Amino acid sequence: MITRFAPSPTGPLHLGHAWAAMVAADHGEMRLRIEDIDPERSKPRWEAAIRADLEWLGLPPAGPVMRQSERTAAYAGALDRLWAEGLLYPCTCSRRDVWEAAAPQEGAPLHGPDGVVYPGTCRSAPRTGPRPEGAALRLDAAAVTEPLSWEDDRLGPGRMEPAAYAAMVGDVVVARRGWDTSYHLAVVVDDAAQEVGLVTRGEDLADATPIHVTLQRLLGLPTPGYLHHDLVRDGDGRRLAKRDDARSLASYREAGWSAEALKARLRQDRTVPAVEDRRPSAAAAPSRRA
Ligand code: GLU
Ligand code: ZN
DSSP, rough: OEEEEEEOSSSSBBBBHHHHHHHHHHHHHEEEEEEEOOOOTOOOOHHHHHHHHHHTTOOOOSSEEEGGGGGHHHHHHHHHHHHHHOOEEEEOHHHHHHHHOOOOOOOOOOOOEEEOOOOTTTTTHHHHHSSSSSSSEEEEEEESSSSSSBBTTTTOOOEEEEHHHHHTTTTTEEEEEETTHHHHHOOOHHHHHHTSSSSEEEGGGGGGHHHHHHHHHTTTTTOHHHEEEOOBBBBTBBBBOOTTTTGHHHHHHHOOOOHHHHHHHHHHOSSSOOTOOOOOGTTOOOOOOO
């Protein structure tokens, strides 16, 4: 079984990434994909740090590394196919436009897995002629005509009816302006190209699965299995963030933790151990949370 670890090179790897890589390696042959489609935030030095951290963890990736910044042609091919089917339309709305058009009289607009559920302002834009490049493109939710289904090894089977997709997900962005791809399009095209049979990723991304299953169907790609793992949290139950440099893997390494002790501690439970606690017994200490 081929699994994957798909970090964005925008900061140091932290314990949450270590857990993601452990889950990927536990369930199959782990491929590495560097998700560097955001040219502003991605930096080559972080890719080098990711490789070094995986080496230290004893979780070297199998096969060649894939870099999303080198996959422009594959994303363009997928967009061409969807455009030719009349399933995409260009959207010129700003975030503010979307928010204002989607907001009800009182309260906040409905949020889906791709942000505010798009109110459809640009849906009647022309869909003929050459595909607009450099523009944001949305996938018309009307493209979903059959119930979606998938398997998740941890969360159980998933299913979504077309009407629920239209209401809860809406017309998602498949090409961002200036990027000519989006997270959703890139992961679907790349998971297929890396022959991933089990998509292992954090449960914060579980809601994006109906979008990905939709794109797989429209692009004629197989739907892999899914395993959305739990997230590593700090003592207050909050998810780790990339800005928490104190929780970076490098800081544990520098404090004298061995990779084996850190992995054993993460298997025991997914709250962060204190970085200063380097005693060997820390690995065997009872967890504070059940
Ligand atoms: N690139 C994402 C991250 O760094 C993960 C995306 C995925 O696993 O699908 O959190
Ligand atoms: Zn629009």
